[in-house]
Amino acid sequence: MASSSEDDVPLVKSKANGVKSSDTIPKSVDQAMDKENPTNGHVEAGISVRHGPVEEMDVDEDANGPIMANGVTNGKRKARSSVTNGKSYKEASSSEEDDKPLSKRRKMAAPPKPVLDSDSELSDEPLIKAKAKMPPKVTAAQVGEDSDSDQPITEKLAKKKEKIEKAAEKTAKAIRAEEASSAKKKKQKRVDSDDEDDVPLAKKTTKKIAKPKKEESDDDIPLRRKAPAVSAKKDKTKVKAEAVSPAKKAKGKVKAEKTEDDLAAEAEEEEFRWWENMDKNDNSIKWNTLEHNGVVFPPEYVPLPKNVKLVYDGVPISLHPDAEEIAGFYGAMLNSEVNVSNPTFNENFFFDFKAMLDNTGHGKDKDGNKIKIKEFAKCDFKPIFEYYDAERQKKKALPAVEKKALKAEKDAAEAPYTHCMWDGRKQKVGNFRVEPPGLFRGRGEHPKTGKVKQRVRPEQITLNIGKDAKVPTPPEGHKWKEIKHDQTATWLATWQENINGAFKYVMLAASSDIKGQSDYQKFEKARELKKHIDRIRKDYNRELQSKVMADRQRATAVYLIDKFALRAGNEKGEDEADTVGCCSLKYEHVTLRPPNTVIFDFLGKDSIRFYDEVEVDTQVFKNLKIFKKEPKGPGDEIFDRLTTSALNKHLSSYMTGLTAKVFRTYNASWTMSNLLKDMKSTGTIPEKVKDYNDANRQVAILCNHKRTVAAGHAGQIEKMQEKINGMLYQQWRLKQMMIDVDSKIKKKKGADFFELPEDLDEEWVKKHQEYLVEEHRQKIRKKFEKENEKLVAEGQKEMKDKELNDRLKDADELEKKFKKENKSKKVAAEGKSPSIEKLEASIEKIQQRIETSKIQLEDKDQNKEVALGTSKINYIDPRLTVVFSKKFDVPIERFFSKTLREKFDWAIKSVDEDWEF
DNA sequence: GAGTAGACTTAGGAATATAAAC
DNA sequence: GTTTATATTCCTAAGTCTACTC
Numbered sequence: 001m002a003s004s005s006e007d008d009v010p011l012v013k014s015k016a017n018g019v020k021s022s023d024t025i026p027k028s029v030d031q032a033m034d035k036e037n038p039t040n041g042h043v044e045a046g047i048s049v050r051h052g053p054v055e056e057m058d059v060d061e062d063a064n065g066p067i068m069a070n071g072v073t074n075g076k077r078k079a080r081s082s083v084t085n086g087k088s089y090k091e092a093s094s095s096e097e098d099d100k101p102l103s104k105r106r107k108m109a110a111p112p113k114p115v116l117d118s119d120s121e122l123s124d125e126p127l128i129k130a131k132a133k134m135p136p137k138v139t140a141a142q143v144g145e146d147s148d149s150d151q152p153i154t155e156k157l158a159k160k161k162e163k164i165e166k167a168a169e170k171t172a173k174a175i176r177a178e179e180a181s182s183a184k185k186k187k188q189k190r191v192d193s194d195d196e197d198d199v200p201l202a203k204k205t206t207k208k209i210a211k212p213k214k215e216e217s218d219d220d221i222p223l224r225r226k227a228p229a230v231s232a233k234k235d236k237t238k239v240k241a242e243a244v245s246p247a248k249k250a251k252g253k254v255k256a257e258k259t260e261d262d263l264a265a266e267a268e269e270e271e272f273r274w275w276e277n278m279d280k281n282d283n284s285i286k287w288n289t290l291e292h293n294g295v296v297f298p299p300e301y302v303p304l305p306k307n308v309k310l311v312y313d314g315v316p317i318s319l320h321p322d323a324e325e326i327a328g329f330y331g332a333m334l335n336s337e338v339n340v341s342n343p344t345f346n347e348n349f350f351f352d353f354k355a356m357l358d359n360t361g362h363g364k365d366k367d368g369n370k371i372k373i374k375e376f377a378k379c380d381f382k383p384i385f386e387y388y389d390a391e392r393q394k395k396k397a398l399p400a401v402e403k404k405a406l407k408a409e410k411d412a413a414e415a416p417y418t419h420c421m422w423d424g425r426k427q428k429v430g431n432f433r434v435e436p437p438g439l440f441r442g443r444g445e446h447p448k449t450g451k452v453k454q455r456v457r458p459e460q461i462t463l464n465i466g467k468d469a470k471v472p473t474p475p476e477g478h479k480w481k482e483i484k485h486d487q488t489a490t491w492l493a494t495w496q497e498n499i500n501g502a503f504k505y506v507m508l509a510a511s512s513d514i515k516g517q518s519d520y521q522k523f524e525k526a527r528e529l530k531k532h533i534d535r536i537r538k539d540y541n542r543e544l545q546s547k548v549m550a551d552r553q554r555a556t557a558v559y560l561i562d563k564f565a566l567r568a569g570n571e572k573g574e575d576e577a578d579t580v581g582c583c584s585l586k587y588e589h590v591t592l593r594p595p596n597t598v599i600f601d602f603l604g605k606d607s608i609r610f611y612d613e614v615e616v617d618t619q620v621f622k623n624l625k626i627f628k629k630e631p632k633g634p635g636d637e638i639f640d641r642l643t644t645s646a647l648n649k650h651l652s653s654y655m656t657g658l659t660a661k662v663f664r665t666y667n668a669s670w671t672m673s674n675l676l677k678d679m680k681s682t683g684t685i686p687e688k689v690k691d692y693n694d695a696n697r698q699v700a701i702l703c704n705h706k707r708t709v710a711a712g713h714a715g716q717i718e719k720m721q722e723k724i725n726g727m728l729y730q731q732w733r734l735k736q737m738m739i740d741v742d743s744k745i746k747k748k749k750g751a752d753f754f755e756l757p758e759d760l761d762e763e764w765v766k767k768h769q770e771y772l773v774e775e776h777r778q779k780i781r782k783k784f785e786k787e788n789e790k791l792v793a794e795g796q797k798e799m800k801d802k803e804l805n806d807r808l809k810d811a812d813e814l815e816k817k818f819k820k821e822n823k824s825k826k827v828a829a830e831g832k833s834p835s836i837e838k839l840e841a842s843i844e845k846i847q848q849r850i851e852t853s854k855i856q857l858e859d860k861d862q863n864k865e866v867a868l869g870t871s872k873i874n875y876i877d878p879r880l881t882v883v884f885s886k887k888f889d890v891p892i893e894r895f896f897s898k899t900l901r902e903k904f905d906w907a908i909k910s911v912d913e914d915w916e917f
Numbered sequence: 918g919a920g921t922a923g924a925c926t927t928a929g930g931a932a933t934a935t936a937a938a939c
Numbered sequence: 940g941t942t943t944a945t946a947t948t949c950c951t952a953a954g955t956c957t958a959c960t961c
Contacts, residue, residue, distance in 0.1 A: 443929080446953095503922080606953065660956090661956080708929085869947095897948085
């Protein structure tokens with residue numbers, strides 16, 4: 001990265017080709033910042049937006065691709081693997097310069113700006129030296145770093161890999177052999193759930209680290225001590241044998257008269273409880289035997305009926321089926337405002353559509369005359385939309401029986417693909433369907449949104465399957481791209497999509513053992529962080545004052561990640577939406593308001609806005625000021641001397657596997673843990689659920705999990721409020737009736753008790769009464785009609801209108817009653833032999849309903865733009881929820897849906913109410 | 918050391934199923 | 940029974956991070 005020589009040619013490109021900070025921070029700068037008022041990049045005078053160096057960048061325009069709106073080129077930004085179908089997309093072909101080393105790419109004409117005072121004693125210290133001060137690393141990632149060898153790392157790793165693979169295969173064979181010979185014995189042993197039997201085969205034969213059964217006690221052993229990463233890596237032969245022939249465990253216990261489903265469910269029930277014997281380190285071999293049936297392809301394109309056509313310039317056009325299919329993609333989503341009103345979406349779609357038209361000879365009118373489609377604006381997709389919409393409606397309107405039959409048919413066709421056999425255990429596959437072709441719906445301002453996502457053919461799909469398993473037959477006339485037997489991978493199939501070159505994978509469902517294990521490890525890692533967090537915080541607090549710029553930036557970034565749960569913020573490519581995380585924050589995303597308030601305003605993952613005004617440590621405030629210091633301006637990165645790799649490398653020196661992401665899990669779970677711990681949830685189940693959701697919401701807010709407010713939300717809230725008001729009125733009337741029963745009650749209870757509730761006034765009452773009367777009338781009418789229908793159906797005479805009018809008198813009576821009440825300010829007691837006790841009981845009943853409704857309303861409103869699901873599914877240790885459920889006696893079903901209960905089966909079965917995060 | 922391919926997790930919104938209200 | 944609201948599941952884009960390559 002940085003070197004002292006770079007300082008000689010200042011303002012060389014940093015990781016995002018922006019302005020780069022100097023290596024070190026002299027005292028004078030620190031002191032100056034102490035005196036100065038902190039700068040606000042957006043508004044404060046004196047900070048000009050464009051400085052010399054930034055202007056210099058204009059030079060880059062031809063050489064390094066387009067200059068972004070903020071004046072910064074993105075020449076070096078990361079892009080996903082390139083795709084070789086450059087035909088349709090108008091990508092400015094990435095510059096040849098990209099291949100050149102940074103130093104050669106461009107030279108800044110401007111002389112080095114004296115950003116800092118003449119360098120302090122540290123100024124010339126090469127970064128690499130500064131880095132040497134970092135704590136030693138012991139992660140698996142650094143396996144090849146034995147400095148004592150001259151052998152290239154890659155070579156070493158390749159050899160190691162070869163060795164490991166051989167050993168793994170040998171072990172796998174041994175296991176298979178042993179499995180076969182000892183299957184019977186094992187079955188018997190399983191029944192007795194012998195501890196020893198749960199020990200993975202491989203572990204029995206290799207040197208095993210003694211491990212207590214419960215993971216809680218296990219926690220006390222630091223991961224590193226348990227099995228150093230290096231040896232863990234070397235020891236790939238210690239196959240994950242928890243997974244070895246576990247299905248056998250389920251057998252031998254079944255009771256007689258059970259249905260097949262029961263048996264299957266029970267077999268599933270008796271799964272091996274992998275979480276009781278989890279090797280937290282060994283991630284190398286994921287399976288020994290793997291059988292599956294491949295993937296389900298989407299149906300081939302069915303051309304539109306002859307009468308449904310794209311209309312171009314007022315003329316219905318016949319298209320080649322390939323072009324028509326693309327027109328159909330667009331036509332079918334005309335109701336998707338977000339997309340079809342996005343110019344980029346339309347532009348990209350039309351570019352690809354036209355390319356296909358060029359290939360297929362455009363269209364023909366009814367007389368067979370060729371029509372060239374040139375302008376998007378002249379295309380009318382409405383007939384196509386209407387056709388597809390009608391199809392949708394038709395499908396929706398199908399009788400329930402037919403719907404069911406169709407579903408059953410589909411389920412039957414897909415049945416072979418829904419599960420696989422993973423080390424002999426039946427496991428659910430997640431996304432066994434190949435993604436259908438369509439238009440790419442990139443989020444936010446994705447430059448490729450709207451492009452055509454092509455149909456995936458078997459020739460593009462690589463399968464991963466056991467060596468001994470039967471390879472699924474590809475669709476007729478096709479073949480698979482490749483068959484792999486990669487035991488270190490968990491995917492069953494993979495292909496590369498044509499838009500971004502992203503790899504797509506078919507993997508197991510969240511409820512599978514392998515995903516469960518991974519989830520478990522994730523939360524255990526977060527719990528492990530508890531033991532290191534104090535030291536980490538102490539260190540970064542100290543390093544906030546480091547003279548070495550890189551270190552100070554790193555410390556500041558860790559502070560932000562730890563405190564505000566920011567994402568790491570990898571570099572992004574120019575072909576992606578411009579979103580950021582911590583390390584990629586830019587000048588304009590952070591505003592400083594003295595004395596120590598920081599305003600974050602940026603688009604994060606999925607282009608979701610992150611806006612927060614927070615108070616920070618004064619040193620952090622000062623640092624951010626320094627990192628934003630001239631000549632930096634909009635477009636420049638704040639942490640220009642920091643990359644996520646460097647950050648994670650540093651973090652991993654504290655704890656194996658510690659990365660920025662772990663902080664989010666840790667902080668989310670830790671927050672939830674504390675909230676639940678302090679909670680004295682009493683009352684009804686809905687109240688307890690609300691308490692839980694409140695805590696969940698706080699975590700979701702911490703993680704900035706948002707959703708768009710549903711259309712009609714305001715109306716729904718209003719409706720709920722009206723309902724509550726109605727109940728309040730009803731309650732008030734009952735109170736008035738108490739006075740009617742016992743006039744002394746007013747004195748006894750105090751006048752306040754009988755006041756009209758605050759939210760209601762006379763005007764509202766009148767309107768509500770009108771509503772009630774009208775409602776009553778409607779009810780009478782409906783009942784009358786229904787009864788008449790019944791009479792007709794029974795062959796009897798209909799009742800006459802007179803009967804209806806007689807019945808409607810009841811509503812008139814109600815109207816009169818209300819009027820009288822309004823006039824006399826008195827409410828006569830209703831019902832048979834009314835008493836104070838009876839009325840009080842009714843009031844109390846309504847009170848409870850009011851409370852419940854109020855809770856629901858509050859819950860709904862507070863949740864309107866917060867998505868609770870993401871944190872519940874990914875960040876909050878599910879065991880915390882289980883503890884809450886047990887401690888407060890709320891069924892777990894109230895928190896976890898069926899799929900979540902399957903996903904978190906390990907959590908539900910592994911803790912009691914004393915468990916702590 | 919930088920760049921990136923590849924594998925995996927995280928994420929919001931659409932589609933669908935279910936429950937509640939009418 | 941039908942409509943509407945809510946919950947759940949599905950879908951796949953968009954992140955993170957490791958390991959490999961140059």
